Amino acid sequence: MSAIHPIPVGWVSTGGTGAQNYDEFADDAEITALVAANPDSMLGVEMPHRTPEAVADGLDFARALPAASARLESLVSRGKLAQFTNAIAVYRIGDHFLGMFCLVDTAEIGAGRVIRNEEVFAAKVAERTALIRSLGVLASPVLLVQPEAAGGDTLHDLLTATVDRLGEPTVSDVDQNGLQHDVWLIGPGTDQERLLAVAGTGDLVVADGNHRSLAAQQAGLDRFLAVVAPASSASIQPYQRLLRRLPMPLTGILEGLRAVGCGVHAVDEPPATPSRGTVVLYADGQTYEVKLPAVAGDTVDRIDHTVVEQLLVRQVLGLTPDHPSISYIGGDYPASWLTAEVDAGRAALAVLISPVTVEDFVAVNLDRATMPRKSTWFTPKARTGLVLADLESSR
Template structure:
């Protein structure tokens, strides 16, 4: 039985609502600034407490949920989002990324190692973020942001490249200058062939672990996804900033745990695998991690840092609010500048996880450490939306 389906009732952007996802920002103030400059941005819906009006009123996320509903309704009323029925959407980013928007059965999400399900959610999550996403789904009755699923095998790209698409329904340019293009594809042989090609093998959650779990907790039978061939995406570094840290405690603790610590000249840079770079008080340190044993997941640099530095040396849990997780859009120089400006005490730079290790961890049905894979390019939120009130039962109608 197929696990992938057309979207029975949805909306496609007319060109102004596309935005970075809510979790792509290092500082919430950046979200407020972006929504101020781009009031139709879907960020105003996804992060309603960070809109200029909500910030001025001192609203928290729960208190701002009515703002989210009002903003989304306004976008639809003004024609910023156009309705469609019974369609998937072909999605291209730049020259190389080619995928499709569709719905995927939540019942296919494997609940853990050894559990059934073709959708592998591979990363530890933050309960508070899941709770916010769940509340947003229940309030809006609409899925505004897709989960990125990577297909490990199959012929999806070949089938997508066969399509004669013509003019896209919407285009959008992201902060890196990449063009995002979307084509709606209604009932017919082309749609059936593409869905069949996408519905092959295991699908790994590359981006959207919190969103996929929120769809489950909201009681949805299906969630909104972008399904992409593995070769369409790459993994960039995912770094850490700590607001408070005793540098002497950190260095002494790492040495006591068997790590090699050496002060080096120059500004911090993303290191090679097996080495972590620390930056504090204007000084760069190279830390050679102790050799780890166990599974591929156990041997990842991100796992060792979480266990050794965060838990053992600092006595923190990974969800401690003093830790900020900084994705690949922010270079090493930006992290160093945050420390130099006193907005953080310590920058922790790690090598990116390799695609080979990521695939192996997932085929083992093991769990990646939190915030360890920054896949690029990022799917935009607000380009294709799905109505959860449609009960996710395909209709005979078309756009």
Template sequence: MTVVHPISRAWITTGETGAQNYDEFADDAEITTIIEANPRSALAVEMPHRAPDSLGRSFLDCLPAAARRLGEARADGSYTPAEQVAVLYRITEPASDAAAYGLFVMVDTDQISTSADEPGLVIRNEDVFIAKVRERVALAEAVGHLLSPVLLLQTGRGDELHAALAAAVDAAGAPAATDLDQAGRTHAIWPVGPGELQQRLCALAGGGELVVADGNHRSLAAQTGGLSRFLAVVTTPASVAIQPYNRLVSELTLSPDETLAGLRDAGATVTALDGAPTVPASGGEVRLYLAGRGYQVTLPAAGGDRVDNLDHALVERVLLRGVLGLDPGDKRITYVGGDYPASWLTGEVDAGRAELAVLIAPVTVDDFVAVNLARQKLPRKSTWFTPKARGGLVLAEIG
């Protein structure tokens, strides 16, 4: 028996509703700009308080507007309904034959495991910000649909699933809809109704442990909200890569000199760089940019296990908590994914919109797999998987 199931009542985009997921932005103003340019974007539903006509109002106060927008989108033909479907998904890179594959499905919530002593085939691997989880629960209750999928990595039968999805797409003909993302990638979908192909693909998708690659908050929201299943895209190891996940601090609690001195006092090695810093190619050091200067920093190792000594964990423990006295959930910290280059982060500091940029090497696949197999948790916002599943392409009606 598989933990992966077709979507009982799906709404498939007919075009123009696709969007980056709500948590992919370093600047909330970008969300407003996208909604203003395309009111049909799913972001208008997922982030209703960022819509141009709602600025200044709280997320909860804007939930009725979110429900209204989704109802209008269903009524005006922006989505078409489908029953008992899985949905083939292909992402192609611009000017390249490279393709990523996935399958939109529903996954059993009771299979989520967050520790070694908790059974389940779905492994959630990062700490979360509970305020964001509460927002996702409230949104689902208000609109009665799930708009953004959790991205799950199939670790047991990944190669088989990849080959089966590629073959199914090749035989499927023209896609039901396509969407172009901000990086020029083309996202295409094909609904698959009941039958042998759907059964085989769902069995392969659920044929081994599933690791949450993106959507830790969404998966916990499904648990917190009492949903028996959550919307997911099951993808394959051959379809994804891990990019850097950096940090911006808008306001330092110490002067730049005091910050650097605090790091040295904590046992870190701090070396000035010539020019602006880049993202480190591998772990073991981080790079900072503040007051117009770049620095290479080797943080003191922790006495714990592999997770405790990951660069993201050391940044959180030594720099953010220890030196600056900031909780990781402090609003002065912005978590910036790999879609934003180092030059963008240093530019935010130079422009005065931030005071510190922290550049961290990507978590390696080996570390990611080892942490998950041990049922340990990564620090918050440690892994930026690409390409990401697009929100607003396939919706799951709940309730």
């Protein structure tokens, strides 16, 4: 029996509701500004405590949840979301990304065909679980990538051929980077059957949405909303770190890194994302290149994010990766943004790390090993608020 299904009852945007996902921001104030500029943005539903009204009233996440439900009901009543039944949705981003919205069995996560092997933050999972239960709707998809098929029709080939035969999309949206997002609803029939069959072949790896997929499990859902895409459609950008406060002087950090086998050198250049095996630090107006020691072990042990977490965060700084002084900064924010945060005094140290390769990411997951948290910033990002699934159809 297939683990991939059409959406029995859902909603598709009629325009204006598409938004970045809640976890794509380095500063919650950006969310408030975006909702103020576009009250129909799904961010107002996904992050109800960050709407202008909630911020003015001092509401936390739990106390703002009723407003999230009211905002979603308003979008439906005003025709910003249109209901559909028994459909999947082909999804194109820009000229390269192709995938499909569908439902996937939560029972497949872990021991089954859906592989989720990245550390998560318990507090974020709790918020997502509470939101699911409050809304009765899944509004933000989990991105699942399918490794290349061994033979026969590939998902990419089939999606390409399907899009070439389709007319105007059901809805189009443009994101903050100028990329166009097109969605085509596909009801029962040959196209839907073939896409579900090919998407249901082989393993699927959680590329984006680790917290959302776990929240679906904790909410007791039988199925979760996903975008299934071939691994070739996605790429991984840098995922950096900012230390808002340091537990010791910078000199002690540099000495500590040398003591654990790193080569540390000051350089007269602005910080930039380094090549693999080197980490760049920036503090007090100075850039440092840190050559990481060779590490034995499996692929995950040799990933730079793993080495940084073990050597810099745990051994030298004496912190855990979920310490509140550590901010995880996704690839939408360039090195110059991190530099500006340090120079402005809003952070004490920037840590720039080489991005994980898609090949290494897939290899680690197929080995059922665990990726370090916040190590893969997949792009392009699926938009929240374009396709929603009714919760009762996911139980």
